[in-house]
Amino acid sequence: MSGEGESGAVVDPSLVALALLISPLVFLSVGLISRRPGTVRRVVRAMGLLVVVGLALGLLSPIVGAAAGFGIGIAITLNMPPFEGQLARRLVGVGLAVAYMVLMLVLIPPAGVLAGALLPGAMVGFADEYGAWREARSR
Numbered sequence: 008m009s010g011e012g013e014s015g016a017v018v019d020p021s022l023v024a025l026a027l028l029i030s031p032l033v034f035l036s037v038g039l040i041s042r043r044p045g046t047v048r049r050v051v052r053a054m055g056l057l058v059v060v061g062l063a064l065g066l067l068s069p070i071v072g073a074a075a076g077f078g079i080g081i082a083i084t085l086n087m088p089p090f091e092g093q094l095a096r097r098l099v100g101v102g103l104a105v106a107y108m109v110l111m112l113v114l115i116p117p118a119g120v121l122a123g124a125l126l127p128g129a130m131v132g133f134a135d136e137y138g139a140w141r142e143a144r145s146r
Contacts, residue, residue: 031050031054038085041085043085046084053081056079060072061075075101077128078131081128088138092138093134101131104126105127
């Protein structure tokens with residue numbers, strides 16, 4: 008059965024296409040609002056990573072792939088603060104959010120879906136705050 012996972016849920020291809028059409032606008036908005044230099048180039052990279060990560064992790068679950076892809080895309084399109092190693096902090100934050108989402112998908116599926124929608128982007132912001140805190144503490 009095409010498009011069915013272990014739970015029997017069917018992935019609607021038209022919704023996947025809609026998400027792929029809207030995602031460049033999301034990444035472009037993040038880059039332009041945060042005033043990231045080279046935003047268009049970053050959006051193209053984010054789209055490529057969204058597709059690659061989304062397909063790779065989408066074998067586990069489509070929502071896991073989408074959440075990880077969007078989190079990584081936001082991490083590379085958002086304007087980078089001047090702290091050393093900030094991209095690594097952002098990616099670790101997205102990874103932690105995806106791991107938490109997988110755990111919630113197993114234990115409480117509706118909570119996992121909500122976590123997948125909200126946490127990856129929020130963890131990028133938390134990683135930036137953590138980097139600012141470490142920078143201020145080291146002075």
